[in-house]
Amino acid sequence: xxxxxxxxxxxxxxxxxxxxxxxxxxxxxxxxxxxxxxxxxxxxxxxxxxxxxxxxxxxxxxxxxxxxxxxxxxxxxxxxxxxxxxxxxxxxxxxxxxx
Numbered sequence: 001x002x003x004x005x006x007x008x009x010x011x012x013x014x015x016x017x018x019x020x021x022x023x024x025x026x027x028x029x030x031x032x033x034x035x036x037x038x039x040x041x042x043x044x045x046x047x048x049x050x051x052x053x054x055x056x057x058x059x060x061x062x063x064x065x066x067x068x069x070x071x072x073x074x075x076x077x078x079x080x081x082x083x084x085x086x087x088x089x090x091x092x093x094x095x096x097x098x099x
Contacts, residue, residue, distance in 0.1 A: 027073075027082055031089050034069045037062055038096040 022030070044062055047055030073090055076082045082090070 022072075022076065022081065024083060024086075027076060027086055030069055030073060031086060031093065034066070034073070034090070034093050037066050037069070038093050041066070041097060042099075 040062060041059075044055050044059040048059040073082070077087060077090075
């Protein structure tokens with residue numbers, strides 16, 4: 001998980017119940033948002049690396065949002081609630097953070 005120490009409260013019983021009720025369309029929406037964030041990551045990372053204060057704040061906020069999404073998606077994977085094509089898309093999106 002990305003920054004697994006952040007937002008550990010995502011695994012509260014209420015959140016688990018909410019996540020388990022996600023439909024295929026809602027999971028696709030999560031993946032679309034995750035894709036958007038993955039695309040923004042590279043640009044913000046470069047700016048933050050060079051000390052852009054606005055980018056540092058945006059980067060920090062982005063990583064927290066990504067972590068929340070990542071935790072939800074990981075939970076869905078662990079509960080076998082995610083389709084194989086969605087899992088493949090998620091794994092490909094995660095690669096964007098290491099390129």
